[in-house]
Amino acid sequence: MASGDATLGDSQAIRPGTGAAGSAAPNAALGSVVSVLLPLPLGGAYDYLAPEDGTGLQAGDFVAVPLGPRDVIGVVWGAAEGDVAAKKLRPVIGRLDAPALPEATRRFVDWVAAYTLSQPGSVLRMAMSVPTALEPARPLRGYRRVSAPVAFRETAARRRVLAVLAEGMALPGPTLAREAGVSSGVIAGLVGVGALEAVALPPAGAFSTLDPAAGPVTLSDEQQAAATALVDKVRAPSFGVTLLDGVTGSGKTEVYFEAVAAALAAGKQALVLLPEIALTPQWLERFGRRFGAAPAVWHSDLGQSLRRQTWRAVALGEVRIVVGARSGLFLPFPELGLIVVDEEHETAFKQEDGVAYQGRNMAVVRAQLGDFPAILASATPSLETIANVQRGRYEILNLPNRHGAAALPKVAALDMRVAPPPRGRFLSPMLVEAVTESLARGEQALLFLNRRGYAPLTLCRRCGFRLQCGNCTAWLVEHRFRHQLQCHHCGHAMAVPPKCPECDAEESLVACGPGVERIAEEVAALLPQARPLIVTSDTVRGPKAAAELVRVVLEHEADVLIGTQMLAKGHHFPDLTLVGVVDADLGLSGGDLRAGERTFQVLHQVSGRAGRGGKPGRVLLQTYAPEHPVMRALVDGTRDALIALELAARQAGGWPPYGRLAALVISGPDAVAVDQVAAALGRAAPRGKGGRVLGPAPAPLAVLRGRHRRRLLLKVDDGVAIQAVLRAWLAQVTVPNAVRVQVDVDPYSFV
Ligand code: ADP
Ligand code: ZN
Secondary structure, eight states, X not given: OOGGGSOTTOXXXXXTTOSGGGSSOTTOBOOSEEEEEOSSSSSSOEEEEOOTTSOOOBTTOEEEEEETTEEEEEEEEEEOOSOOOGGGSOBOOEEOSSXXXXXHHHHHHHHHHHHHTXXXXXXXXXXXXXXXXXXXXXXEEEEEEOSSOOOOOOOHHXXXXXXXXXXXXXXXXXXXXXXXXXXXXXXXXXXXXXXXXXXXXXXXXXXXXXXXXXXXXXOOHHHHHHHXXXXXXXXXXXXXXXXXXXXXXXXXHHHHHHHHHHHHHTTOXXXXXXXXXXXXXXXXXXXXHHHSXXXXXXXXTSOHHHHHHHHHHHHTTOOOEEEEOGGGGGXXXXXXXXXXXXXXXXXXXXXXXXXXXXXXHHHHHHHXXXXXXXXXXXXXOOHHHHHHHHTTSSEEEXXXXXXTTOOOOEEEEEETTTSOOOTTOOSOHHHHHHHHHHHHTTOEEEEEOOOOSSBSEEEETTTOOBOBOSSSSSBOEEEGGGTEEEOTTTOOEEEOOSBOTTTOOBTOEEEESOOHHHHHHHHHHHOTTOOEEEESTTTOOHHHHHHHHHHHHHTTSOSEEEEOGGGTSSOOOTTEEEEEESOTTGGGTTOOTTHHHHHHXXXXXXXXXXXXXXXXXXXXXXXXXXXXXXXXXXXXTOHHHHHHHXXXXXXXXXXXXXXXXXXXEEEESOHHHHHHHHHHHHHTOOOSTTEEEEEEEEEEEEEETTEEEEEEEEEEETTSOHHHHHHHXXXXXOOOTTOEEEEEESOOOOO
């Protein structure tokens, strides 16, 4: 299974089909011994005897098999792999009545496993995330009134149930209980006395039929040209990646909707990946207008029963369009014909835990395995994607102008060295004035600070003691509204202590630096007429809260939004004309490889919230380094010059996208054991041409959730098969059970 060693996005180098799942021709019955992959971290597929009922198993079939004393469900991966004598093998228990896992999905599982150095079973587990979906849909039971009158003892609760069912319809038990405000016992009682009867309900039509022509949009010439190019690719169809590079508000969404409509019209399924899907009610609304109904959504907050229905409906081809988070890539689409990755530069597409994969890159792999196009959309594409365009691997379509009357906002730097805020404050007088002016015109302002809570650090004025998390190498963040100190890494929370835990001084603890709550306090003090609203993951949880936020802003119930990254993207608020960035330098410290790139991306995105309607927008960046290339690019609108500068620096240093990285994080509860493994890996580090190892070194988060952490970074030249180097390296070191070595190929996080 060497397929994962390929260089991403290089169509020459991706060699799908060498994994086991690729070896069986679709629908060919296999022999008397089959290999079955189980959704468990077991190292590979196991061989089983096929049942002797003559039906024959096919690759992709879901089967129950014995594993030790247990029965588990797995997937027939292909013909027998091992050389165990047939008489020693145990038989498959039976085939499940579920649609087979499509071949492209199976090959994708193999590919991701090989690329990320994960167990194929761990990856399969992601493709089988809803085991109950493998059972045929149970007919839903409902209750309705019996038409013939019966005598029974009436109670208020019983009367409420009968009132809810007055019109003669049947309702599922839980719905009925909720609407009548009764327990399920009351319903059972009414069935018992013969006043209600149970009936089978037709399956819920949760997934509406979409219409590619429901709400067409008149595109501008520029948009139309891009849309036509994408539609042609969808109709072709064959693998290819296109970067849709358009400024914020240029109509990228409308343009890729045309490609989605083309996929729908061609009888294909389509997948749109969005970061933080649950939080973009405006996107869903636009989708509804364009296609006449809502898409199926897929993300981690989905309820269990909807997950189950969605997974099964995707597998059966009943769902045609899914919009979701990165895990949507592992859904069992039988007819996928397009993947769109919106905001492709977002690091939210990178999964750090478990199987560490980059969703955007794996979307490209999935498209190649299915031989259909992928679209990556962004106003601030990642350097990886730009480099792929420059190398001729990806095509590019440009949308250089905002749609309609809207113009891009004017961006200016506020030099905090020249016009600092007064002591103890964080907003410069010029920014405060600009907010005042906007409000006077009846417009809205957004103050951006990517820090939740009140203050990132609390220290003792007398002894200098800093309040730290007991489980992590991290300061505790004060959340003043909740009167708490919180660790943003492990969730540990405690009340703010009345005195310094170190020197016992009373009232000596002071908050250092601002979080959004502190900025809101400052706004309230300086602009008493303003109606501030804090928007963070603490205040806006889930789709309902996000929809409410949109309503509050559109109806002008708030006029100064103070928020984190959550406010930076997706939202379209026509009357929002001013964006103030409280600390534009915040993301630049820390020495992360992508610090400059990311700071530009997030500040550009948040700037893009200003002036999206007819009124001109303005952006003010509070900075101590206005000469920094990132600030200059934001102010002068010279994104491409910054990209060229960053790419040159990456190339000179051999960093991605010109070299490749893999991180090893060694962790465990015992620092000595962790250090031993880290040192052994350091001694065994691959040397020689084309690669070198940095570390071991304590991770910046040297302790996380009570586990000690050390890091090593492998850096190889472009074109070196990094997986092979990693495998050979890891094979030399024995790792005790209490120590974990996490492999992260193409790491994005260096903490
Ligand atoms: P982007 O994704 O590039 O930031 P959007 O697709 O969100 O841009 O478009 C910005 C705004 O302009 C949205 O409100 C969208 O509905 C509107 N818009 C874009 N193109 C058109 C069009 N051709 N006709 C009508 N409205 C459009
Ligand atoms: Zn912690």
